[in-house]
Amino acid sequence: MYKIESKNVDFYYGPSQALKNINIAIRSNTVTALIGPSGCGKSTYLRLFNRMNDLIDDIKIIGQVMIDGEDIYGKGINVDSLRKNVGMVFQKPNPFPKTIFENVAYGLRVNGIKDKKFIEERVETSIKQVVLWDEVKDKLKKSAFELSGGQQQRLCIARALAIQPSVILMDEPTSALDPISTAKVEELIYELKAKYTIVIVTHNMQQAGRVSDRTAFFYLGELVEYDETKKLFTNPKQERTQNYITGRFG
Amino acid sequence: MLSSSITSLTVLLIVVFLFKEGIGLFNQKPVEPGYVIAINKNNKVKELSSVQLKNIYDQKITHWSEVGGTHDSIVLFQLEDISNYYSDEQIGDNMQNLGTCLSRLVDSLPNIIAFFPDKYLDKKFQGTLLEVDKVSLADFFAGKEWIPSAKPSAQLGVLPLILGTLWVSLGAILLALPLGLAAAVYMSEIANERVRRIMKPLIELLAGIPSVVYGFFGLVIIVPLIQKTFDLPVGETGLAGSIVLGIMALPTIITISEDAMRNTPRAMKEASLALGASRWQTIYKVIIPYSISGISAGAILGIGRAIGETMAVLMVTGNAAVIPHTILAPVRTIPATIAAELGETSNGGLHYKALFALGCILFLITLFINLTVEFISNRQKHNKN
């Protein structure tokens, strides 16, 4: 069974169609990269999986998005629980104006967890998972804004991990980071694969090549090609894919 | 930069003007000009304060011992009492003997205190003219009574007015803040774009209604309602003022808080929702903390409007210049006092100066409030960088 499946998905912002008939199936414990020129609908597609697009007025979705075999736009779906299962990391690091500790504890607290010891342990394991513990263990009570951009982004990943989702969505998570921080995050993505199913939007084709198992190439709201990353980069079936990865446009 | 220095200059000019007109107050005696207060020449008392003088004439002080004299009871005398002591013939047809009569009267009654115009003061007056203390800062700020027309000595205690102003404004903000915050949350986070586009101009319209209209509304609807609900003799109370001012402060609070909430970065909201926080959790854990400076600024500006408001308050608070002990008692505020009384004063007189001094106080209060807002919004800008 697939972890995530989208079947014949169309998406509209008001009258304008942003996604056209997207069919993708994603297996558990894989990393899937979404690539394509800016404005082609990658973020829109990614944000379907945790229903983040719901925040926007006047949108329309046709087709089905399934996670663990359940239509997440179906009746009786609790969006808050869905989002606990499907974590998200954003383009720009967006820690809360709170302490480092409280940032990671936030998801636990809003889930009604009160047990102090449990929260402390979970915060610690989550920060260790993103290999940030040694850098922040002495300043957990300091504001998250005191961290560097790369550290902030890893903190945001830890924040998402703390509530133990099974899927993690990442929307260009390294686009605001320096090369060293980027490398750290990429390494992390590779490790997280063992436990999570990851979907990552990236602008950077080398990055897609380094971290992902499968890659989907979007163009003008259409899914042009979806295949194993290696195949897609070395031997694309579509001419448009070929043009894009060789840098002829985009 | 230029506009802010122009503002500062204007503010300075206003202060200087108010101060110039008001400062003379503390150089003046509270006794009506042209009048004297006289006692028997053997009386040990040489000086009385304005409050003592008033209490004597109100018969709250009845013995000289209470003001540092002998144990005898005080005999009050005002000019109209003269007929109790002397016949019309003795005074004379044109009151030509009044001066001598007064002199003899004060001389013959050891415990008298007499208050009369100085034009009837005899050249060889056989008594002591009493010194009345100048209006002191303490009398002014801590005096519990505001009766500028009191005779023989005006009572210029602004405490009841300051307390009345603060009382009514505090009540207003306590009512308006929760309501305004709820409305702001609704408009910024819950209502959809269409509802918002209808509500926003309506609320801004509310801010443009002249205050006298709010006053009418208060007088016709709120005052009777309070009277009935609490079974009071009159409905014109501090509470009525608070409600009307609260309503008037609402648009300010809503507009400013809503702006602040909408300025919460989308990334913050999304981060919270993406972690499975509900909309309400996101509102009180992220949006309100993030916009707290804006909300406080809105609240303080709301208070600012309430404190300076005149007309509506004048109409619904009952205007009794007494220190309020409950919100169900009539109160009087500083702006209402100035508006109601300035027209009746003589230019440059004691009462006139006292009102200008009141204006100074009001101005300082609002200045303080504006500086607080400035401080908070600077801090807000600082936070965002």
Ligand SMILES: Nc1ncnc2c1ncn2[C@@H]1O[C@H](COP(=O)(O)OP(=O)(O)O)[C@@H](O)[C@H]1O
């Ligand atoms: N909130 C929105 N309202 C209307 N149109 C939007 C909105 N967000 C994105 N779009 C449009 O949808 C298309 C896809 O955008 P997006 O998914 O952000 O692209 P990508 O992430 O691939 O750069 C673009 O044409 C964009 O202008």
Ligand SMILES: [Mg+2]
């Ligand atoms: Mg995007």
